Amino acid sequence: MNNSKPRIGFYPGTFDPITNGHLDIIKRAVHLVDELIIGVALNENKRPFWGLDKRVACIHESLIEVFGDACRVLNHKGCAIKVIGFDNLLVDCVKANNASVIVRGLRQATDFDMEFQMCLMNQCLAPDIETVFLVATEQNRSIASSFVKEVARLGGDVSSFVPKATLKRIQQQYKKENY
Template sequence: MRIGLYPGTFDPITLGHIDIIRRACLLVDRLVIGVAINRDKGPLFSLEERVAMVEAEADRLARETGTEIVVHPFDNLLIDCARDVNAQVIVRGLRAIADFEYEYQMVGMNRVLDASVETVFLMADAHYQAIASKLVKEIARLGGDVRNFVTAPVNEALLERYS
């Protein structure tokens, strides 16, 4: 069984994340979506809220793709999380060159820590390249419309949080 791990903070999950999840399902038999606790980023949504949002989208995508999708919160090293869930592949999404520079360093470090876990990069679809959770939150906080960037339930959660 090919197991992939798609890690992120998902604060909140966006249409860009969903695009990467959908495409990653074509590559693996089981996709684990690792929701990072990441207290350093000071997330808008609690871990429980982010996990619930990701689970709702994952359930729909699992039915759509026929791939087993599991949501797994983690607060340890990414490579340790990969080992914990028996992932052979870490899936990362890339939007721009700046993403690649950071990810390139991460891959190098992870290869030293465990060379048996491969990293696969998926380029964001052109429709989603500009979407970043940070920007979505900023737009929502300032009263802008984020319906083109997130699903309806996530939009509602943002509206509620910023009301």
């Protein structure tokens, strides 16, 4: 990117928990922007499995697992990825972080309908912010955080759907609840 101003992307979600599908979108999005901010939404309406701080920590651990030591200090200058929590209007958070691109992942056609409506609303609220849709790879199309939580809650194996750091936290969570 030859612009003097870095292109900052913002990938919002609840990431409850972060999955291999989310990580696939992150891996691909970092090639489109100079910096990628992963915005973890508070969104209590979704009844999150973990609180905001725990989800942010899990994402940090998963990024280190995928990207290695280069992401150990995520907020220092030079690192292409950082993770923040937010509880305000998405476009306000995007603007506050000087981002110009919202990154969204699409798994299925039904995702597109909702994402398209949100994109149109965001365009009305902030016409200078673009939305980029990245289509999930075939192996990640069936992965949804809600399914991961349900399968894990019922004792199923979710190891192929989540990074090791997430799996460890899920196992610890259900071990606590079962004793």
